[in-house]
Amino acid sequence: MAILVLQNIALVSYSMTPSPVAxxxxxxxxxxxxxxxxxxxxxxxxxxGTFNEAEALAKAIDVALGKVNPDVKVFNVLEYGAKADGTxxxxxxxxxxxxxxxxxxxxxxxxxxxxxxLIGPVIFSGPCLNPSSLIIQANGxxxxxxxxxxxxxxxxxxxxxxxxxxDGLILSGKGTFHGQGAEVWKNHDCGNQPNCVxxxxxxxxxxxxxxxxxxxxTIDSKGFHVMISNSxxxxxxxxxxxxxxxxxxxxxxHMSKSNQVKISDSVIATGDDCVSMIQGSTNITxxxxxxxxxxxxxxxxxxxxxxxxxxxxxxxxxxxxxGTDNGVRIKTYxxxxxxxxSGIVFRDIIMTRVRNPIIxxxxxxNRQSSQPSKVSISDVQYENIRGTSTSKIxxxxxxxxxxxxxxxxxxxxxxxxxxPPMDKLPFSSSCxxxxxxxxxxxxxxxxx
Numbered sequence: 055m056a057i058l059v060l061q062n063i064a065l066v067s068y069s070m071t072p073s074p075v076a077x078x079x080x081x082x083x084x085x086x087x088x089x090x091x092x093x094x095x096x097x098x099x100x101x102x103g104t105f106n107e108a109e110a111l112a113k114a115i116d117v118a119l120g121k122v123n124p125d126v127k128v129f130n131v132l133e134y135g136a137k138a139d140g141t142x143x144x145x146x147x148x149x150x151x152x153x154x155x156x157x158x159x160x161x162x163x164x165x166x167x168x169x170x171x172l173i174g175p176v177i178f179s180g181p182c183l184n185p186s187s188l189i190i191q192a193n194g195x196x197x198x199x200x201x202x203x204x205x206x207x208x209x210x211x212x213x214x215x216x217x218x219x220x221d222g223l224i225l226s227g228k229g230t231f232h233g234q235g236a237e238v239w240k241n242h243d244c245g246n247q248p249n250c251v252x253x254x255x256x257x258x259x260x261x262x263x264x265x266x267x268x269x270x271x272t273i274d275s276k277g278f279h280v281m282i283s284n285s286x287x288x289x290x291x292x293x294x295x296x297x298x299x300x301x302x303x304x305x306x307x308h309m310s311k312s313n314q315v316k317i318s319d320s321v322i323a324t325g326d327d328c329v330s331m332i333q334g335s336t337n338i339t340x341x342x343x344x345x346x347x348x349x350x351x352x353x354x355x356x357x358x359x360x361x362x363x364x365x366x367x368x369x370x371x372x373x374x375x376x377g378t379d380n381g382v383r384i385k386t387y388x389x390x391x392x393x394x395x396s397g398i399v400f401r402d403i404i405m406t407r408v409r410n411p412i413i414x415x416x417x418x419x420n421r422q423s424s425q426p427s428k429v430s431i432s433d434v435q436y437e438n439i440r441g442t443s444t445s446k447i448x449x450x451x452x453x454x455x456x457x458x459x460x461x462x463x464x465x466x467x468x469x470x471x472x473x474p475p476m477d478k479l480p481f482s483s484s485c486x487x488x489x490x491x492x493x494x495x496x497x498x499x500x501x502x
Contacts, residue, residue, distance in 0.1 A: 148176055171197065192270055214258075257279070262288070315337070329351050333358075353384045366396050382400040403441075405440070414453055443470070
């Protein structure tokens, strides 16, 4: 069953019989006031069974190379009425293609061929009937509807492409997802609007397990490029996520309440965090990722909500940052509710002209508040961090007065100053309420 949900006004319903052209009978007033939320609801079914990561990885690479096993049935969006002209809204046609592939009782692949496609907000919802991971091969250019009126009003903003409740998913190919965010960034800077509404993410994954995302590119996302929530066993590699450094809140990959996520061999250039991990992020590995411009690799913000799950088992290694505001950062609000962030490793990181290479900020968001942060930070390793800093304080540990940072280890931190020559302050570290152990060479000098 396909569902079209509209806010404030019912506009049009769709027949489930595939047609060459999707019926999109919006009048001028309707376009301003309504949002398309196209989704699928399926009956319950069994999952895909034991997930074979090596097999799934091999399949993802084969898909990227154009190799398809003969036992995989292909569902092409063109066969379900999508138009590759860049102007016809093909939202319902993408939905119908996904439904057919997801409901097929065999191995299936949804294909977005070369060409230019335009779609509004869609939800691809499981569970699916396929015995193995559902494949989505994206080779074309998929553009988002530019106007926010398509995504809702007020606080009820929909994301662009949402995957929901799927066990076993491979999204691969050489395709591009263009968020057309430039039209909305200028009016939605959450840095200046503390209660502003988050703009639509390009790709959102909720309760998606055993997934591989490989090879795709995203450009100018309105909000986050990739958002992962309540998911596990997730691998992302060979991604190219791009937005101008001035674009607000365009995090590359943002995750929460997710376990066993690996991000590797990717390039992320955004106007916010390259990767951000908030509450409930556990066993996350980030390696061989190039970041910049952007705000670096961030754990947090933590302590933003009344009750938050702990963060643990985070490893960021063999990564490079260029011209970012921050390097590796942990940030927490001055919250009253206790939570923990522990078991964190930053290893073999190269930084080039980074403003705040190493930073723990437990006064994030509201420095004037007298409430100390109740987020406990412990067991954090910084190992083989090298490069250049554009600020004289290259290591800043600003920890909570009520919950001092414990078990902070600095092992071979070698940073040099590369900022304005007129700055005569010493190149230094600054530590407040932090218990720090040092091993090997330290530049800037260790905290006294």
